[in-house]
Amino acid sequence: MAYCAETLRPRNRLLQSLPEDELQRLGPLLERVSLTPRRVLQHAGLPIEHLYFVEEGLVSVLAKVDERHAVEVWLIGRDGVVGSTALLGDRISTFGHLVQVGGSALRIGIEVLEHAAADFPSLRAALDGYLHEGLMQSSQSAACGLRHPVLKRLARWLLMAQDRSDLDALPVTQDALARSLGVRRPTVSEAFKQLEQHGVFARERALIRILDRASLERIACRCYRAMRLVRDTSEKPKTKRRVMALSLLWILFEVELAAS
Numbered sequence: 001m002a003y004c005a006e007t008l009r010p011r012n013r014l015l016q017s018l019p020e021d022e023l024q025r026l027g028p029l030l031e032r033v034s035l036t037p038r039r040v041l042q043h044a045g046l047p048i049e050h051l052y053f054v055e056e057g058l059v060s061v062l063a064k065v066d067e068r069h070a071v072e073v074w075l076i077g078r079d080g081v082v083g084s085t086a087l088l089g090d091r092i093s094t095f096g097h098l099v100q101v102g103g104s105a106l107r108i109g110i111e112v113l114e115h116a117a118a119d120f121p122s123l124r125a126a127l128d129g130y131l132h133e134g135l136m137q138s139s140q141s142a143a144c145g146l147r148h149p150v151l152k153r154l155a156r157w158l159l160m161a162q163d164r165s166d167l168d169a170l171p172v173t174q175d176a177l178a179r180s181l182g183v184r185r186p187t188v189s190e191a192f193k194q195l196e197q198h199g200v201f202a203r204e205r206a207l208i209r210i211l212d213r214a215s216l217e218r219i220a221c222r223c224y225r226a227m228r229l230v231r232d233t234s235e236k237p238k239t240k241r242r243v244m245a246l247s248l249l250w251i252l253f254e255v256e257l258a259a260s
């Protein structure tokens with residue numbers, strides 16, 4: 001179903017950032033699709049055919065570590081878009097993209113977008129900013145996996161998932177979290193018990209309801225602050241980015257000090 005900019009406002013933050021005239025031109029080229037949990041939006045090693053602007057839900061970007069396992073290096077919610085690496089010129093996806101929390105997206109064909117690129121200068125600038133954010137996030141995520149304990153990484157993941165989905169209750173299982181964090185299920189279960197003892201969330205059937213976000217932020221490793229700052233920076237005008245980049249460098253220095 002084609003998306004009509006006049007009747008429906010996008011929930012995706014990249015699309016929301018566009019000027020009204022550009023959004024009006026883009027609307028007829030967008031198609032709304034549902035994101036069912038566990039759907040593979042993009043396989044690693046295959047050509048990227050669409051960009052998916054996430055409206056609701058969460059998509060994990062997964063890097064293969066061996067023939068059977070993959071680890072999450074990036075989490076995309078309604079702040080972002082799936083398939084943006086195609087804009088770097090390589091249509092073959094390095095990573096797999098798996099729907100972690102179901103929802104919906106607005107998609108556009110890569111060739112359609114490239115054909116009409118001159119009509120969407122603001123969109124291109126927004127996508128470039130998001131690509132930069134993604135590269136920073138995936139690098140920080142890799143460093144986090146090497147140096148920080150699972151309890152702190154789990155707290156970070158829950159905060160990031162809430163930021164990107166705006167959900168108070170996250171429909172994620174411990175099996176899915178173990179896959180995302182690249183650890184065994186018993187390891188995640190132990191970290192879960194410790195977080196429950198802090199009273200930061202409650203389990204409601206298949207939902208994790210966050211009750212005390214401030215405590216969760218205190219428990220999370222400093223990578224959460226670093227990643228949030230990267231995200232905030234990409235949304236600011238260039239004049240503010242330099243100051244925030246210096247803040248980011250300081251946080252990364254603190255992360256290294258804390259881990260050493």
Ligand SMILES: [Zn+2]
Pocket residue numbers: 143144145148153156221222223224
């Ligand atoms: Zn970390």
